Amino acid sequence: KAGVTQTPRYLIKTRGQQVTLSCSPISGHRSVSWYQQTPGQGLQFLFEYFSETQRNKGNFPGRFSGRQFSNSRSEMNVSTLELGDSALYLCASSLEGGTSGSHYNEQFFGPGTRLTVL
Amino acid sequence: AQSVSQHNHHVILSEAASLELGCNYSYGGTVNLFWYVQYPGQHLQLLLKYFSGDPLVKGIKGFEAEFIKSKFSFNLRKPSVQWSDTAEYFCAVISSGTYKYIFGTGTRLKVLA
Numbered sequence: 042k043a044g045v046t047q048t049p050r051y052l053i054k055t056r057g058q059q060v061t062l063s064c065s066p067i068s069g070h071r072s073v074s075w076y077q078q079t080p081g082q083g084l085q086f087l088f089e090y091f092s093e094t095q096r097n098k099g100n101f102p103g104r105f106s107g108r109q110f111s112n113s114r115s116e117m118n119v120s121t122l123e124l125g126d127s128a129l130y131l132c133a134s135s136l137e138g139g140t141s142g143s144h145y146n147e148q149f150f151g152p153g154t155r156l157t158v159l
Numbered sequence: 160a161q162s163v164s165q166h167n168h169h170v171i172l173s174e175a176a177s178l179e180l181g182c183n184y185s186y187g188g189t190v191n192l193f194w195y196v197q198y199p200g201q202h203l204q205l206l207l208k209y210f211s212g213d214p215l216v217k218g219i220k221g222f223e224a225e226f227i228k229s230k231f232s233f234n235l236r237k238p239s240v241q242w243s244d245t246a247e248y249f250c251a252v253i254s255s256g257t258y259k260y261i262f263g264t265g266t267r268l269k270v271l272a
Contacts, residue, residue, distance in 0.1 A: 044202070074260070083165075083249060083264035084203075097259040131203065139258040146191060146210075146253070148260070150203040 042067065045151035053157045059120040062154045064132030066113050072138025073115040074148065076129050078129040087130075090115055091138050122158045129153040145155060161186045163252050165263035172240050173271050180235040180266050182224075182250030189255035192233040194224055195262075198246045206248070209233065220244070242272045 046065045054060050075087040075152050086099040090109035107117040113134075119126055133148035166181045184190065194206040207218025214226040222240045233250060249262040 072258070074258075075263070081264060084251075084260075084262035086259050086261065089258045091258070097257060099259070133203075139253070140254070146208070147205055150195075152202055 042091055045149050047130075047132050047151040047154050049154060050152065051155045051157075052125060054122050055159050056122055056124060058122050059114055059118060060131075060156060061118045062130055062156075064115045064117075064134075064151060066115070066132075066134030067149055070134035070136055070149070071113050071144070072135045073109055073113065074133045074135075074138070075115070075117050075132065076131040077101075078131055079127075084131065087117065089138060096138070102105065119156075124158050127158045129154060129155050161252065161254065161261050162195040163250050163261050163263040165248075165250055165266050166187070168264070168265065169267045171269045171271065174242055175210045175239050176270075177199065178235070178237040178240045178244070178268070179270070180248055182235065182249075182263060183231045184231050184233065184250075184252045184254065184261070186231075190252050192224075192226060193236070193253075193260075194196070194233075194234055194235050195249045195251060196246050197265075201250070206235070240268075240270050242270045244268060245270045 048063045072091045074089040076084040088098040093109045104120045109115045131153045132151045137150045164183045192209040195203045196206045197203045209216045209226045217223045239258045247265045249265045251260050253260045
């Protein structure tokens, strides 16, 4: 079974630009979560989608947005990039997400997209 | 607000030394707890998880963790580390009925051969 894939793997943008990152979950997984990983901050939760609906979001400004398609693939968008947005953006998929049952809770992470804002 | 604290940011050990990484969370309700590991150049992967029952849980590669509810802690242990355990370790918590994982800031472990 193929793992979680993220594209592109690396991105370099300049301040003020916008960027779209893509995540393809493991086949059959309906929940997709996004995280921002930076040194010293660890992983910070951005949002989680299930069946094209955002069920939860973290404490990020409105410049960060996402969506999920009917095939469970997800995209996240960051508009008006700032230097502080430089980070590794991770996507994770799980069968159902949340805590509906122990079997559904495990998240499988992708390799991430390394975003550098100059 | 929920939070997860990992007090050790960097740990350096020699092979065969024992390991204990601290993790404390702040949330009064029912939680599920996890340890994830990120080896150099690899994806984050699940090391072990606690849902209910025996508070001592065993994971892959000889790791274990103990949930102490009264202390809001979920410390990771390994009796004898190997060079291949060099990685970054993250503690995470999810509150029952939510879909939002809270991760700690991570602990970088370096094991000297």
